[in-house]
Amino acid sequence: MARLALAAVLALSAAAPAVAQDGAQIFNSQCKMCHQAKSSPMAPALAGVYGAKAASRPGYKYSDALQKKGGVWNDANLDAWLANPQGYAPGTKMLVRVPQPERRKALIAYLKTLK
Numbered sequence: 111m112a113r114l115a116l117a118a119v120l121a122l123s124a125a126a127p128a129v130a131q132d133g134a135q136i137f138n139s140q141c142k143m144c145h146q147a148k149s150s151p152m153a154p155a156l157a158g159v160y161g162a163k164a165a166s167r168p169g170y171k172y173s174d175a176l177q178k179k180g181g182v183w184n185d186a187n188l189d190a191w192l193a194n195p196q197g198y199a200p201g202t203k204m205l206v207r208v209p210q211p212e213r214r215k216a217l218i219a220y221l222k223t224l225k
């Protein structure tokens with residue numbers, strides 16, 4: 111029985127792209143307390159954020175800092191943003207940093223899957 115269950119788990123994890131899966135776990139523990147499926151006063155929803163104009167998710171009042179920074183979210187600027195939001199857009203309302211490059215990579219892969 112235990113063997114069968116383990117085989118099922120392994121099959122499941124093989125089916126999903128590994129990096130995005132790690133990203134989902136990191137997102138759930140470090141981002142989801144603020145970023146929910148719908149924008150709230152805490153934070154914007156992040157569906158469709160990859161490839162979108164910065165500060166353009168509906169239903170959230172962004173800081174002037176992020177609005178003025180502008181740009182379209184891609185791998186490079188998301189990496190810089192997650193490493194140090196305050197350095198990327200001084201005055202932003204997001205203060206959480208992700209210092210580990212491999213975690214940022216996994217998170218960015220996960221953000222791409224949020225539609």
Ligand code: HEC
Nearest residue numbers: 140141144152153164165166167172173176202203204206
């Ligand atoms: C404590 C709350 C909080 C946490 C935790 C948090 N964020 Fe944020 N995030 C914000 C806020 C607030 C903004 C809007 C910033 C602004 O307007 O300056 C934001 C903005 C963003 C944006 C830009 C959105 C856009 O529309 O341009 C991205 C991408 C993002 N966060 C990703 C993440 C990721 C990934 C994590 C997990 C590592 C995370 N955030 C954790 C509060 C949070």
